[in-house]
Amino acid sequence: MKTHMDIRQMEEMFLCGQKLYSWQIDQAGALLHSNAPSQTFFYDLFLLGNGFERLISYFADQQTPAIFCDKTGIAWIGAYREHTLFLLGPFFTVSATEKYIWHLCSRLNISQEMMAPLQKQLALLPAHPLNTANAYAVMLHYCVTGQQISASMVHLFHEVSEPEPDASWGSVNWHGTWEIERRFFSALRDGNIPDLTAALTEFSAGQVGTICPEDPLRQAKDELIVFITLCSRCAILGGVSPEGAYNLSDYYLQRVEACRHVSDVQNYSLEMCESFLRRIRQARKNSSYSTPVASCMEYIETHICEKISLEEMARSAGYTEYYLSAKFQRETGMTINYFIQKRKIDRSKDLLLLPGLSIADVAERLSFSSPSYFTAIFRKYTGMRPGDWRVRAQSAHGQN
Numbered sequence: 001m002k003t004h005m006d007i008r009q010m011e012e013m014f015l016c017g018q019k020l021y022s023w024q025i026d027q028a029g030a031l032l033h034s035n036a037p038s039q040t041f042f043y044d045l046f047l048l049g050n051g052f053e054r055l056i057s058y059f060a061d062q063q064t065p066a067i068f069c070d071k072t073g074i075a076w077i078g079a080y081r082e083h084t085l086f087l088l089g090p091f092f093t094v095s096a097t098e099k100y101i102w103h104l105c106s107r108l109n110i111s112q113e114m115m116a117p118l119q120k121q122l123a124l125l126p127a128h129p130l131n132t133a134n135a136y137a138v139m140l141h142y143c144v145t146g147q148q149i150s151a152s153m154v155h156l157f158h159e160v161s162e163p164e165p166d167a168s169w170g171s172v173n174w175h176g177t178w179e180i181e182r183r184f185f186s187a188l189r190d191g192n193i194p195d196l197t198a199a200l201t202e203f204s205a206g207q208v209g210t211i212c213p214e215d216p217l218r219q220a221k222d223e224l225i226v227f228i229t230l231c232s233r234c235a236i237l238g239g240v241s242p243e244g245a246y247n248l249s250d251y252y253l254q255r256v257e258a259c260r261h262v263s264d265v266q267n268y269s270l271e272m273c274e275s276f277l278r279r280i281r282q283a284r285k286n287s288s289y290s291t292p293v294a295s296c297m298e299y300i301e302t303h304i305c306e307k308i309s310l311e312e313m314a315r316s317a318g319y320t321e322y323y324l325s326a327k328f329q330r331e332t333g334m335t336i337n338y339f340i341q342k343r344k345i346d347r348s349k350d351l352l353l354l355p356g357l358s359i360a361d362v363a364e365r366l367s368f369s370s371p372s373y374f375t376a377i378f379r380k381y382t383g384m385r386p387g388d389w390r391v392r393a394q395s396a397h398g399q400n
Contacts, residue, residue: 243298279301
């Protein structure tokens with residue numbers, strides 16, 4: 001358990017380095033402490049944005065940190081310990097222009113006399129992309145609880161409504177350097193998890209130039225589309241088949257285009273990187289097998305979220321079903337069906353660690369016929385129910 005001095009040192013660190021204010025609020029909603037210069041304004045903004053109710057409700061049965069974005073696009077990072085809510089914020093997840101801030105103040109129904117000072121206060125708020133905010137949430141949780149967790153365990157929820165079409169947003173005009181990009185893509189290609197994590201943190205701290213200054217959602221989508229395209233090429237260099245890399249790229253492109261909020265788009269980047277990394281590592285394992293078996297494994301990885309047909313797989317690989325089944329079992333010691341189920345269960349473990357996904361959501365995403373069938377198969381391969389495995393895995397992350 002961290003001491004009071006640790007909390008104060010944390011506050012100074014975030015205020016000095018990231019321009020993030022610190023807050024402590026009891027479970028009844030009383031403000032216990034803050035180092036923000038305009039405490040009343042920002043605290044009222046937090047309450048009006050429904051942040052307190054949402055976070056207290058979340059921490060009633062959850063122990064991992066959360067990031068909350070209100071309807072104005074202002075975000076807060078929260079952690080919880082001993083009936084006290086610890087916050088970092090507020091901040092924007094994209095850089096807000098003066099015009100957007102004016103629209104924001106207009107929507108708050110404040111008097112004309114208060115417009116200028118409030119615009120001045122909001123203009124001081126920093127902008128931190130969600131990938132960066134995730135890292136801060138992990139740090140806050142550690143300072144508050146003494147537990148280490150992964151960034152994937154940070155929960156994101158929001159009540160974001162997109163800004164009016166004429167409420168333009170800006171983008172910071174500094175870019176990620178080529179050297180950072182080179183390190184990131186080399187780590188991804190080589191399957192080096194520690195280097196990939198470090199490079200991703202550096203990479204996400206920079207921002208690309210403005211592509212669609214009048215549409216923040218389109219800007220975020222276009223940024224990630226470029227990123228997905230580059231990652232797919234690195235995956236091919238790392239050993240993934242072009243078809244497999246392109247199919248995974250198409251999968252994420254479709255998910256990105258379906259997003260309705262900037263925060264949703266930003267939150268996909270880490271999941272996307274991890275997916276490409278898994279494919280690269282699996283492709284390297286597959287390289288020790290013959291071409292028919294390796295192509296079979298590649299097909300399974302590419303279509304892991306679908307109902308996989310042996311007939312379609314054999315046709316894709318260019319072999320008969322009998323030949324492919326016999327050769328696969330002879331080289332791996334497993335039937336194709338067993339391998340498919342095993343890989344789906346392996347993938348389900350990653351999904352179970354993502355915040356906000358229910359057991360039924362995981363079963364549906366992996367094309368199991370029903371949640372009960374997924375539970376039965378999961379128990380067959382792990383000896384545990386999915387819910388019990390999730391609790392044990394989350395506990396293990398907190399103890400590392």
